[in-house]
Amino acid sequence: MVIARVALNVPLDKLFDYEASDAQPDDIGCRAEVPFGRRHMVGVIVELASGTDLPSDKLRPIRRILRDTPPLPADWRALVLACSRYYQHPLGETLAVALPPALRRAEAVPKPNADPLFRITEAGTEARTRLRPGSLASRSLSFLVERGPVRASALKAALPKAAAALRHLSAKGLIETATPAASPAAAQAPVALPEQSAAVEAISGSLGRYQTFLLHGVTGSGKTEVYLVAIERALARASQALMLVPEIALTPQLENRVRTRFPGARIACLHSGMAEGARAGGFIAAANGELDIVLGTRLAVFTPLPRLGLIVVDEEQDPSFKQQDGIRYCARDVAVLRAQQAAVPIVLGSATPSLETFQHARSGRYRLLELPRRALAKSLPSVRCIDTRNAKLQEGLSEPLLAALESTLRRAEQSLIFLNRRGYAPVLACPACGWVSGCEHCSANMVLHLADRVLRCHHCGAQSGVPASCPTCGNQDIHPYGRGTQRVESALRERFPTARVLRVDRDSASTPGKSQALLESIHRGEVDVLVGTQILAKGHDFPRLTLVGVLNADASLHAVDFRAPERLFAQLMQVGGRSGRADLEGEVLIQTEHPDHPLYTALAGHDYHGFATAQLAERQQAGFPPFMFHAILRAEASQLARSLEFLQTAAALGGQLGQAAVTIYDPVPMRLTRRARVERAQLLVESPQRPRLQSFLRAWIAQIYAQRAPAGVRWSIDVDPHEF
Ligand code: ADP
Numbered sequence: 001m002v003i004a005r006v007a008l009n010v011p012l013d014k015l016f017d018y019e020a021s022d023a024q025p026d027d028i029g030c031r032a033e034v035p036f037g038r039r040h041m042v043g044v045i046v047e048l049a050s051g052t053d054l055p056s057d058k059l060r061p062i063r064r065i066l067r068d069t070p071p072l073p074a075d076w077r078a079l080v081l082a083c084s085r086y087y088q089h090p091l092g093e094t095l096a097v098a099l100p101p102a103l104r105r106a107e108a109v110p111k112p113n114a115d116p117l118f119r120i121t122e123a124g125t126e127a128r129t130r131l132r133p134g135s136l137a138s139r140s141l142s143f144l145v146e147r148g149p150v151r152a153s154a155l156k157a158a159l160p161k162a163a164a165a166l167r168h169l170s171a172k173g174l175i176e177t178a179t180p181a182a183s184p185a186a187a188q189a190p191v192a193l194p195e196q197s198a199a200v201e202a203i204s205g206s207l208g209r210y211q212t213f214l215l216h217g218v219t220g221s222g223k224t225e226v227y228l229v230a231i232e233r234a235l236a237r238a239s240q241a242l243m244l245v246p247e248i249a250l251t252p253q254l255e256n257r258v259r260t261r262f263p264g265a266r267i268a269c270l271h272s273g274m275a276e277g278a279r280a281g282g283f284i285a286a287a288n289g290e291l292d293i294v295l296g297t298r299l300a301v302f303t304p305l306p307r308l309g310l311i312v313v314d315e316e317q318d319p320s321f322k323q324q325d326g327i328r329y330c331a332r333d334v335a336v337l338r339a340q341q342a343a344v345p346i347v348l349g350s351a352t353p354s355l356e357t358f359q360h361a362r363s364g365r366y367r368l369l370e371l372p373r374r375a376l377a378k379s380l381p382s383v384r385c386i387d388t389r390n391a392k393l394q395e396g397l398s399e400p401l402l403a404a405l406e407s408t409l410r411r412a413e414q415s416l417i418f419l420n421r422r423g424y425a426p427v428l429a430c431p432a433c434g435w436v437s438g439c440e441h442c443s444a445n446m447v448l449h450l451a452d453r454v455l456r457c458h459h460c461g462a463q464s465g466v467p468a469s470c471p472t473c474g475n476q477d478i479h480p481y482g483r484g485t486q487r488v489e490s491a492l493r494e495r496f497p498t499a500r501v502l503r504v505d506r507d508s509a510s511t512p513g514k515s516q517a518l519l520e521s522i523h524r525g526e527v528d529v530l531v532g533t534q535i536l537a538k539g540h541d542f543p544r545l546t547l548v549g550v551l552n553a554d555a556s557l558h559a560v561d562f563r564a565p566e567r568l569f570a571q572l573m574q575v576g577g578r579s580g581r582a583d584l585e586g587e588v589l590i591q592t593e594h595p596d597h598p599l600y601t602a603l604a605g606h607d608y609h610g611f612a613t614a615q616l617a618e619r620q621q622a623g624f625p626p627f628m629f630h631a632i633l634r635a636e637a638s639q640l641a642r643s644l645e646f647l648q649t650a651a652a653l654g655g656q657l658g659q660a661a662v663t664i665y666d667p668v669p670m671r672l673t674r675r676a677r678v679e680r681a682q683l684l685v686e687s688p689q690r691p692r693l694q695s696f697l698r699a700w701i702a703q704i705y706a707q708r709a710p711a712g713v714r715w716s717i718d719v720d721p722h723e724f
């Protein structure tokens with residue numbers, strides 16, 4: 001009897017046995033359709049066995065093995081299995097996350113779109129001289145002459161509307177399809193700066209073995225250029241390259257830059273916003289070894305790549321690499337794991353590396369590569385604080401900022417007003433002396449819960465009443481931090497009636513089409529003043545943008561989350577990096593009530609090292625990551641007491657395991673306790689040693705599964721949580 005052991009997308013940490021008389025060893029890794037209860041489900045065959053513990057009346061036959069797509073390769077399964085173990089998530093559910101949606105169903109997957117390679121014919125070479133210069137046909141032929149054999153997609157990236165020209169030219173016999181070379185050639189790169197060459201040599205010297213690099217370079221220092229040359233070296237060895245970027249940074253500009261650099265390469269761009277068929281097609285083409293480069297967001301880390309040679313993670317500190325529901329994986333960390341398993345180098349790039357990564361570089365586990373200056377622009381923008389403690393603000397805008405806006409408008413350059421919205425949790429603050437509502441027991445701030453009029457610490461659960469006046473200076477005018485920012489746009493319009501003001505936020509840029517249109521109008525210079533949130537911070541290059549004004553940044557200084565300063569620093573560096581990218585000088589003005597705060601001083605000095613070193617010292621002292629490893633068990637139910645009770649029981653189970661060097665804290669209500677009518681609570685577990693935490697979690701979570709949660713209680717585990 002042949003038994004197929006199948007991983008299914010259900011919240012149970014086990015495999016399911018089915019009778020599969022026709023299954024062959026080659027079917028391991030194939031998807032299969034199986035009966036499950038009264039319905040059918042698609043799962044993945046993980047093992048074949050000759051027997052089962054199931055009683056024979058419970059054993060059901062497999063419905064069919066889905067052999068229309070290739071079996072998922074062993075190294076890919078090993079990666080998914082490692083993730084399932086590390087993040088304490090059932091294998092079947094982890095596989096379902098790693099597969100594109102179309103492959104989670106039994107229907108046949110459409111063939112991926114072909115991306116033919118074209119070259120110019122002799123007739124084309126002759127005809128080129130007769131074509132009207134500047135016509136689409138002439139420019140297309142010139143591109144083929146300059147770049148050699150070119151993919152249709154690369155031509156379309158370089159020349160919009162080229163699709164029609166391609167059809168026309170090939171019908172006339174001026175171009176023809178070519179057979180791909182073993183390794184696609186790259187277009188000419190700019191002459192590398194010495195630091196760039198050193199970085200590229202270090203990375204390409206590691207091709208063929210595992211090594212993590214931290215490429216630390218200010219915005220515009222030429223990091224992307226380094227990635228591209230390193231990718232070129234990997235392709236030259238007939239390897240595949242995987243490049244991960246944050247959600248927001250995956251712009252058509254970046255995609256075009258990669259396609260035009262590698263005009264002959266087979267490139268897939270994978271992200272969650274794309275059509276399911278195209279995503280599945282890219283996945284399968286990659287698995288078949290038919291792709292050279294995969295460029296994508298978080299989910300692309302799970303693309304099967306049989307000839308993987310290099311991984312790049314750009315903006316490695318970006319929060320969007322962490323999945324915030326289901327299996328809470330961090331794609332950057334999974335990418336490092338993958339590089340280890342595949343024995344390939346990985347480059348983590350950033351202007352403001354995460355403290356986790358920076359600490360690894362300091363300790364020598366990662367190799368640090370630095371690009372200390374900008375490649376094109378003469379200098380970094382100047383960063384200055386505007387002290388708003390005694391200034392009169394008009395809708396949150398200070399006089400010096402308004403004056404700077406005015407003179408930027410006069411020079412016909414662009415400005416950006418940046419509203420920081422992240423990390424805002426109401427903490428009490430005193431504007432007179434700078435006191436904030438800190439917790440006695442933790443280096444964290446207490447959160448103001450207005451409904452029950454208490455201050456509460458989300459780390460240890462400590463609670464206290466709301467003081468009527470500042471405990472330090474007696475000032476009675478203490479208030480929750482944060483200021484309304486909705487009216488900034490209209491205030492700007494009122495103040496500068498002739499300026500073209502554009503607001504870019506989740507509403508106005510809600511679809512890729514809308515945000516593309518907005519970006520194009522900015523590039524065409526149709527906007528004078530941009531108002532926006534972090535959407536604008538990344539990946540864009542606006543040559544005429546010279547002034548960046550930052551409002552309400554202070555909210556993050558007082559946030560409860562110990563990662564808030566790190567994020568604020570990264571965000572302000574990034575948004576500041578938007579200014580003065582080309583030959584114009586850039587200026588960044590930060591409105592703050594704490595102009596002498598070390599975070600702003602470090603920012604003004606472009607001193608990432610100083611900032612990171614100070615933060616790491618604080619984290620070490622306080623016993624926070626990266627010197628401590630965290631996991632959070634969360635529970636939700638219709639009543640808070642039930643969530644807490646479940647966690648209480650779980651904590652007791654954990655306590656009985658008696659794992660040394662692991663601390664289990666008391667359950668506390670979550671900061672946002674009630675959400676969508678459920679009451680949520682959480683429990684923090686920590687250890688200074690990752691392996692100890694891991695072995696504790698393995699035993700503990702297995703017990704929690706075995707115990708079964710009471711009806712109406714849902715729980716989840718978050719390993720290496722980013723948010724509390
Ligand atoms: P980053 O990724 O660090 O922001 P990029 O690689 O995008 O930097 O480079 C910033 C700008 O400088 C781009 O316009 C790029 O084409 C240009 N650039 C990068 N390296 C060089 C170089 N060695 N010579 C000339 N221009 C360069």
Ligand code: ZN
Nearest residue numbers: 430433470473
């Ligand atoms: Zn005070």
Ligand code: ZN
Nearest residue numbers: 439442457460
């Ligand atoms: Zn506390």
